[in-house]
Amino acid sequence: MAFIEPAGLQDTDNYRCREVQTESWLALAAGIEAEVAQYFMVSARCGCFMQAARSLNVRTTVLRKQLGQLEAQLQRSLFNFQGSNLTLSREGLQLHAQLIALAHERTLPLVEQPLIRLAVAESILHDILGRDLISLLRRNASVRLDIISLDSELALQAVSADVVLWLGAVDSPLPGPTFATDEPQHLARLDYFPHIAKRYSRVTSRPDSLDDLADFMLVHWQHDRQIDSFAPWNQLVEQRLAGVVQLQSYELMLEMIRCSACIGLLPGYISRFDRALIALPGLFREPMQRHAWLAVNADSRQQTEVQELAQLIRNTFHERRDWFEP
Template sequence: MSLTETAGRQGTADYHSPPPTSESWLALAAGLEDEVAQYFMVSARCGCFMQAARSLNARAASLRKQLAQLEARLQRSLFNFQGSALTLSREGQQLHAQLTVLANERRLPVVEQPCIRLAVAESLLHDILGRDLISLLRRNASIRLEIISLDSELALQTISADVVLWLATGDVPLPGPTFATTEPQHLAQLSYLPHIAKRYSRVTARPDSVDDLADFMLVQWQHDRQSEGFRPWNNLVEQRLAGVVKLQSYELMLDMIRCSACIGLLPAYMSRYDRSLVSLPGLFREPMQHRVWLAVNADSDEVADVQMIAQLIRNTFAERREWFEV
């Protein structure tokens, strides 16, 4: 069933006037609005209305309505559905060829999207921000985004980015980016606790003191060794003569805790992110904390996509504020 047949059932198409001749209906292509022509060409290229809408940063319902109105105007069926696949009809192929010729003649410039560089602490990217970034990309497939994972203080001080989201110990955002930024915004304070997988620890057998940890294997993400705020945990790991695993990968550390009966230091919100993990409070007297800071490059603060990314991050942390309450 074509789009016009679907629209006709809804009373939006009129077939009472005589159809244009073969020559005249193709001649109408020269007068098509740029937006309608783009909707048609991108839909033909993608073979999927949903993907075409994402690529154009448009609503799928609006795109389909525009194409249905185009079919009604031309009084030709431009698309066919073969199962779940979208293909061009014979008339659709003719229109596509005509629009291709017109586009070449006009030599319309390709609008280049600016590349937005987002630098974000690896743990925040994995635990908090990743899902919302995926949702953003599902809605807007035309954006150019480069994501830089910050896995060390050195990486933070050597990168250049439009938006930076990082962790720092203490009340000031140091160390921070070395380039000029807007005033850093404090988004959250994170507390850190040892965690273990629930399936490997009965309530009655969970450690109640640092000494009890001697019966468990410890796993450490090497990035945490650089943090002065994690000194109690780091000292414990360094004193270990056996039963310790040190990893460069944050995600692999999480897998070790989930699947290998290891205990590792994680943000206190982790049991909300992953219900299979449970925190072990009360083992250390000194609190272990980081603050989350957001800043935007001073040279790109006015760019719309940069503002969109920064606001997405603010909204994400605001929506998850309960995660950071201890």
């Protein structure tokens, strides 16, 4: 008569078999490259491939490819999608626990990012560079960036930074940073005009002489009082006995021009940045100009991250070169 193994014993053997199989494929975890293991752990923590790629400063396609190769290597599916949520599969949870245990024996690499200090003229930061800096942060969530807003010549003289972008005189970058830099690079000429919001100024009623400005409120960014080339505008504001608002905030000045029927001095490119604003050229005979200059700290210019940031700024101005052409 054939021997029939008790059901309980069969279940125990099956459990032991599955346990041996699990231990067998998990043993491969020790051979996973540290970088790939980090990709897996960060993806598990973020629950989103896109956010994990940003944190690791890699392309999402590269991350997905590496994780796909890992699944093929282990012959296990490590992730599940529940709607738009990314979760670990049962095998993914097992691998996650195994890698945590291995971390006591093999520390996964954590690369400290160097701190990069960017000093930039406030108006340039707001109007021209801000969007590209946001794009940089979207691509690289691990970057360490210290952004210093320059709102005066005194701030420029006192600042210490790796990359400096400032507005200077027509024919010279001086006064510039006081620390040692490479040769300052000229990026663009900026022409300035009084501006008003289109919604408050029909073509037939727009001021075309200084006398016509008497019917409008003027807003004046205090920083502009220091600029010699803005003397015509500054003199007009100083002569006003009424209808003038002095502001310390560049953004608030822009908002008042947009929303309060005010007129303020802005760079000519601003209508490219905000199509609700329109320039009022021809009110002043003397041109009002500034020039954008870029310099890199001589002590840190060899750093890859510093070079990349400086190149990002150059690319930004090159891509928007039609903003500055007369």
